Amino acid sequence: MIVPGCNSGETAPSARGPGPPGPDAGLTLVEVMVSLALFALIAVAGFSFVDGELRVRAETEGRLERLGNLQRAMYVLTSDLEQMSDDPILSGNGLAFRRYGPRGGEMDVRYALAGGTLQRILGKHAPREH
Numbered sequence: 001m002i003v004p005g006c007n008s009g010e011t012a013p014s015a016r017g018p019g020p021p022g023p024d025a026g027l028t029l030v031e032v033m034v035s036l037a038l039f040a041l042i043a044v045a046g047f048s049f050v051d052g053e054l055r056v057r058a059e060t061e062g063r064l065e066r067l068g069n070l071q072r073a074m075y076v077l078t079s080d081l082e083q084m085s086d087d088p089i090l091s092g093n094g095l096a097f098r099r100y101g102p103r104g105g106e107m108d109v110r111y112a113l114a115g116g117t118l119q120r121i122l123g124k125h126a127p128r129e130h
Contacts, residue, residue, distance in 0.1 A: 073118060080109050080120075 027035075083099045085106055090096040094112030100106040108123035 065110070076120065 020075055080097075080099050085098045085100055087098040087106075096108065096110040098106050099109050110121040110123070112119050112121065
């Protein structure tokens with residue numbers, strides 16, 4: 001049925017009337033199920049990707065924090081050794097020496113391992129007799 005005012009060849013939406021649906025009547029249940037399955041696969045893949053990225057980020061942040069701590073410790077140790085005075089170095093339970101302090105005096109520095117952790121112990125200069 002040709003509807004006046006429409007382009008030639010177009011039919012009115014209700015022109016079909018009762019009867020079996022045509023090829024453009026909608027989606028079948030199988031098509032809906034396949035599309036839902038594909039969507040679920042894409043969603044699971046996306047979630048796995050995001051989860052993996054978050055795990056890698058957490059591991060990287062932990063490693064960067066440990067590396068930063070190590071770099072700070074190396075900086076302090078290097079600074080202590082560069083400013084070491086001419087007094088003798090003592091070693092026993094760790095490493096002990098005297099270094100020049102920030103205000104021109106001397107200070108005692110001791111490094112020791114305690115429970116797998118390097119500790120730096122500072123003390124005021126106590127005059128030593130040579």
